[in-house]
Amino acid sequence: MENNFYIKYGNNPEFSLKDITSNLTLLKLDENPSISNVYQNNVMQDGEMWNYTTYQPTTVSCTFLLWFSTWQDYLLAKHDIMQAFMQKELFRIRTDIDKHLVRYVRTAPFTIAPNEDGSHWATFTVAFENPSGVKYSYLRSDQISQSNGWGYGLNLADVPNLNYHFNNQTSFRIFNASDIAVDPYFQKHDLKITIKSANGGLTVKNTTNETSWTFKGSLNSNDTVVLDGINTYKNNSYDSMETDFGYIKLEKGWNEITLDKVADITFSFPFIYTF
Incomplete structure (x- = not known):
């Protein structure tokens, strides 16, 4: 079975290997998680005390097969592959192997050469x-x-009634299918909470971990407020000064959310996976 490979630069359309050059195939992809434990030394105490743990950058090793009929075909294909992969900016990749997962990467230097003299392929x-x-x-x-975006390895198999949009409710549950907590404050994770149809101020609280955010200004039913990570925007204008500078963190699994009054609220974030 042929495994395809997809690339996306910024807001541009996603494209595949076939859009780069013909007869180019992904053979395998390999990546291993990397974790770093940081300890603190106390000169009067044996050993060290744990301070914190972080996930470290990883390398995604992708092996490709290129078939070509002539040397001219090889040179043209090599140019197109280098042009597609050798980009300065961070870009998104995914494969048919786990098409519901994406990685944001940059390319390290690599070489392309025929497997042996006179051959018509290069791995x-x-x-x-x-x-x-x-x-x-x-x-x-x-x-x-x-029916959309649901795949293996996403921690969703046993989750009924998945929902991230609520209206006219003051308490509900949010499921974080990630391998880790979604933390927009300490880890700068992507979490957007959009609030509409609120009147007066509003407090959102995650009673699972006691994180909360309060908008102290006046809201009406026509206003839209977005808590984007730790920054607040009202009707597309920065407005964190009208808040208590709080934030919402989502623990792994179920999170109990409460509002101090009814509103239309949506939690939007990508799930995060460590392996």
Whole structure:
């Protein structure tokens, strides 16, 4: 079975190997998580005390097969592959192997050469640097359903009634299918909470971990407020000064959320996977 490989630069359309050159195939992909434990030394105490643990950048090793009929075909294909992979900016990759997961990477130097003199194929490995050290769901939480973006390895198999949009409710549950907590404060994770149809101020609280956020200004039913990580925007204008500078963190698994009054609220974030 042929495994395809997809690339996306910024807001541009996603493209595949076939769009780069013909007869180019992904053979395998390999990546291993990397974790770092940091300890603190006390000169009067044996050993060291644990301080914190972080996920480190990883390398995504992708092996490709290129078939060509003539040397001219080889040179043209090599040019097109180098042009596609050798980009300065961070870009997104995913494969048919786990098409519901994406990585954001940069390319390390690599070479392409025929396997032997006179051959019509070349196998080569590209080391993509993954600075975050993690993978993300292809779709955001409010886009995933059992008919769209639902795949193996996403921690969703036993989750009924997946929902991230609530209206006229003051308490509900949010499921974080990630391998880790979604923390927009300490880890700068992507979490957007969009609030509409609120009157007066509003407090959102995650009673699972006691994180909360309060908008102290006046809201009416026509206003839209977005808590984007730790920054607040009202009707597309920065407005964190009207808040208590709080934030919402989502623990792994179920999170109990409360509002102090009814509103239309949506939690949107990519799930994060460490392996």
